[in-house]
Amino acid sequence: MIRLARLGMLAFFTGVSLAVGAEESGHLTADQLAKAVRSDSISIPTPGELFAALGKTGKTNWSGQYRGPIPVTYQNRAQIALNLGGLIADGFIAVEAKDSQQIKNIGSDIIKLAKALGVSEKLLGRGNSINEFADNNEWDTLQEELEATQNEVKLSMQSHADQDLVILVTLGGWIRGTQVVTSAIIQKYDERSARVLRQPALVHFMQSKINEVSPELRGEPLVKDVSQQLGEIEKLVSFPPDKAPTVEDVRKVNEAVGKAMTEIQSKEPPK
Amino acid sequence: MKRCLPIFLSLFVLGTSIPVRAQTDAEVRARKDALDVAAAFSNDGFKIRDGHWCGVLKPHDHVLVAVNLYAGNQYWFSAGAVEPVKKIAVSVYDETGKQVTTESYNDAEKAAAGFSPPNSGQYFVSVDLVEGEEGSFCLVYSYK
Numbered sequence: 001m002i003r004l005a006r007l008g009m010l011a012f013f014t015g016v017s018l019a020v021g022a023e024e025s026g027h028l029t030a031d032q033l034a035k036a037v038r039s040d041s042i043s044i045p046t047p048g049e050l051f052a053a054l055g056k057t058g059k060t061n062w063s064g065q066y067r068g069p070i071p072v073t074y075q076n077r078a079q080i081a082l083n084l085g086g087l088i089a090d091g092f093i094a095v096e097a098k099d100s101q102q103i104k105n106i107g108s109d110i111i112k113l114a115k116a117l118g119v120s121e122k123l124l125g126r127g128n129s130i131n132e133f134a135d136n137n138e139w140d141t142l143q144e145e146l147e148a149t150q151n152e153v154k155l156s157m158q159s160h161a162d163q164d165l166v167i168l169v170t171l172g173g174w175i176r177g178t179q180v181v182t183s184a185i186i187q188k189y190d191e192r193s194a195r196v197l198r199q200p201a202l203v204h205f206m207q208s209k210i211n212e213v214s215p216e217l218r219g220e221p222l223v224k225d226v227s228q229q230l231g232e233i234e235k236l237v238s239f240p241p242d243k244a245p246t247v248e249d250v251r252k253v254n255e256a257v258g259k260a261m262t263e264i265q266s267k268e269p270p271k
Numbered sequence: 272m273k274r275c276l277p278i279f280l281s282l283f284v285l286g287t288s289i290p291v292r293a294q295t296d297a298e299v300r301a302r303k304d305a306l307d308v309a310a311a312f313s314n315d316g317f318k319i320r321d322g323h324w325c326g327v328l329k330p331h332d333h334v335l336v337a338v339n340l341y342a343g344n345q346y347w348f349s350a351g352a353v354e355p356v357k358k359i360a361v362s363v364y365d366e367t368g369k370q371v372t373t374e375s376y377n378d379a380e381k382a383a384a385g386f387s388p389p390n391s392g393q394y395f396v397s398v399d400l401v402e403g404e405e406g407s408f409c410l411v412y413s414y415k
Contacts, residue, residue: 026362026370029334030393033368036335036395042410043337048318049414053341053391140318147321195342201366201393202339211291241366241390 038205040154044170047092047177049223050142050196054181055096057193062097064187065180066090069105070265072112078223081165082264084113084153085172091130091146093180102136104143109133110149119156126152164213171206171226172264174257175257182254191244197253198245200238203230222263272378297353297407298325304351305409308381312347317413322324326408328356328400335364335395336410342391349383350398350410356380357403364395 037043054060070087074080087110094102107130110144114123126149133142150173154166178197207230210218217223236253239245245253294302302323309319324336340346352359362386363371371394373384380403388394398408 026364028364028368028370028397030368032335032339033364033366033395036337037324037326038337039322039324042320042324042412043339045339045341046320049320049344050342052318052414053343056343143318144321151321192343196391198342198391199339201337205337207338241392 008250014104029150040166040170040209041151041204044174044202046150047089047173048095048147050177050181051092051096053196054184054193057190057243058188060096060184061187062093062184063099063102065093065183066097066102069109071267072109072116073128074116074267076220076222077162077165077263078168078217078220079116079240080113080116080228081168082172082222083171084110084117084176085150085174085176086176086261086264087113088146088150088169088178089173089180091149095139095142095146098137098139100137103134104131107134114153114156117153117157117162118160119153123149123152123156123187164217167206167209167213168223171210171230174202174206175226175260175264179254179261182250182257185250186247186254189247190251194247194250195247195249197237197250198239198241203234203237207231207234226260232256233260277307278305279287294325298409300353301325301407302409302411304353304381305349305411306351308349308351308376308378308383309347309413310409312349312385312413315414317345317347318415319411319413323409323411325407326361327405328352328398328408329405330400330403332401333397334408337399338394338396338412340388340391340394342388344413344414345385345387346414347383348386348396348410348412349386350381350408352380352398352400352408353406354380355404356400356406356408358401360399360401362397362399364397365390366393366395368395 087106091106094106107127111123111127129145133145154169157165210227235255236256326334348361350359350361358379359382361382363373363384363386365371371386373386376383398410
């Protein structure tokens with residue numbers, strides 16, 4: 001109760017103290033910007049943030065963005081990690097579509113892939129929670145649960161000395177999220193929607209993280225291919241800040257991420 | 272029940288986020304304070320991102336954290352710090368290093384900055400030590 005009162009006071013204080021606070025005189029140097037902290041846990045947005053931005057410009061046909069079931073019997077750990085990220089993005093799509101059954105199906109596949117990587121048994125509990133929240137149509141909580149599931153997978157990877165796979169989960173989620181968003185924009189082009197695609201620094205950061213993984217993992221055909229494609233994708237999402245991408249620009253991004261996604265979910269990894 | 276949700280989410284996020292390294296007690300307390308501030312914005316529909324950054328603030332210095340944001344979304348960046356930090360401030364810069372206009376909330380060792388990015392891309396959140404001595408802080412953000 002005391003905590004509730006504190007929060008109420010805080011909300012009230014926030015409400016009355018809002019002000020245009022910062023002055024526009026401040027400027028940081030290029031050296032300061034280069035030294036800024038960059039971290040997977042805060043510098044890379046979740047698929048939910050991307051979908052929220054797209055949702056601002058009108059109704060999106062989320063269920064029209066579903067894909068067919070993907071194999072959950074991959075043998076390659078890098079491929080499992082990439083697909084795990086993609087599946088979590090699929091979960092966010094199902095939340096946007098408010099589709100309980102689809103969320104349950106995806107939740108079940110997430111657990112299967114996660115178990116194949118040998119991550120924590122605690123994830124089984126997450127699967128049950130996802131089903132329960134889906135049954136009760138608790139969409140906001142489901143989104144939180146998906147984020148928490150993704151983070152628990154990554155945490156478990158870190159504790160099992162699989163730190164290098166973490167960026168692959170993130171990357172898989174970003175590629176699948178971008179595939180869905182570009183596809184939705186092409187179907188109903190709008191300049192404001194298309195502006196969400198401008199993320200050169202984000203792609204550059206993910207590329208730099210992949211360059212930091214072990215030479216063995218970096219040398220795996222799938223990782224090597226996706227990494228090379230990422231360099232191309234970075235150029236495609238480097239729009240000037242004041243210019244919205246055209247529908248043709250969006251189509252090029254869609255084709256590039258679509259190609260990467262096809263490779264990631266293919267049962268036969270590249271040779 | 273609805274009013275309890277921010278608390279539940281705060282505890283939930285607190286319990287499940289990925290630590291980059293083992294956190295000190297001071298960082299855990301700072302993170303709780305940051306989540307308290309962020310929880311207040313949940314009443315306005317902001318979702319707390321399940322991620323954070325904890326570090327150390329030094330006198331006459333700031334910590335810069337790079338974030339990637341989407342045009343169309345609204346964001347609040349909330350920070351909490353612990354003694355001997357007395358007062359902090361949060362500000363936001365665009366990718367060229369120019370400070371952007373934000374709404375602000377300041378309450379001694381807690382602060383937040385809110386804004387809607389006009390362009391998608393990279394921004395930088397600065398947490399500044401305004402008063403006090405070197406101490407731990409934590410930054411979280413929320414969006415809608």
